[in-house]
Amino acid sequence: MERILLDRLKFLQERQSGVDLDVGEALLDLEGFYGGTGRDQQSEQMAKRAIEFYSACKGTSTLHNTCDRFLADAQGMLGAMFFNRKLYDRADPWLRKVVDRPDYGARPELLFSCLVEYATILRSRGASEAASAALARAERVAKSYPGTNNPR
Numbered sequence: 001m002e003r004i005l006l007d008r009l010k011f012l013q014e015r016q017s018g019v020d021l022d023v024g025e026a027l028l029d030l031e032g033f034y035g036g037t038g039r040d041q042q043s044e045q046m047a048k049r050a051i052e053f054y055s056a057c058k059g060t061s062t063l064h065n066t067c068d069r070f071l072a073d074a075q076g077m078l079g080a081m082f083f084n085r086k087l088y089d090r091a092d093p094w095l096r097k098v099v100d101r102p103d104y105g106a107r108p109e110l111l112f113s114c115l116v117e118y119a120t121i122l123r124s125r126g127a128s129e130a131a132s133a134a135l136a137r138a139e140r141v142a143k144s145y146p147g148t149n150n151p152r
Contacts, residue, residue, distance in 0.1 A: 035081035072106035108145035
């Protein structure tokens with residue numbers, strides 16, 4: 001599987017002209033693959049490449065909003081990977097990048113998950129009030145976007 005994903009990325013990069021969202025999606029796929037197979041370092045490298053790609057992509061006026069949402073995906077996926085490994089100090093900055101966005105600034109299901117994970121981190125640090133606020137916001141997001149509230 002890894003070889004297929006790497007070959008796909010190479011193929012897309014060789015044929016890229018201008019901004020090609022397929023390249024960013026290939027980077028996100030590799031981030032998820034590496035994170036799902038316990039290779040945190042490679043996952044983080046792909047996430048950083050995706051973040052760099054989507055940050056540059058945001059500079060194009062026609063794709064700004066799309067690239068910004070994919071940027072949130074890359075940040076949230078990396079935060080979730082570290083969170084699931086209970087590496088809260090490493091998860092915190094990535095989750096916060098998503099949580100600090102307005103509700104419309106990330107996919108609802110991503111925002112919901114990041115809020116719940118971030119609340120868990122806050123609670124583990126004794127910041128119960130901030131954790132409760134994050135959970136209340138997660139509940140509002142879930143109510144605003146049916147199907148978002150995935151049990152965790």
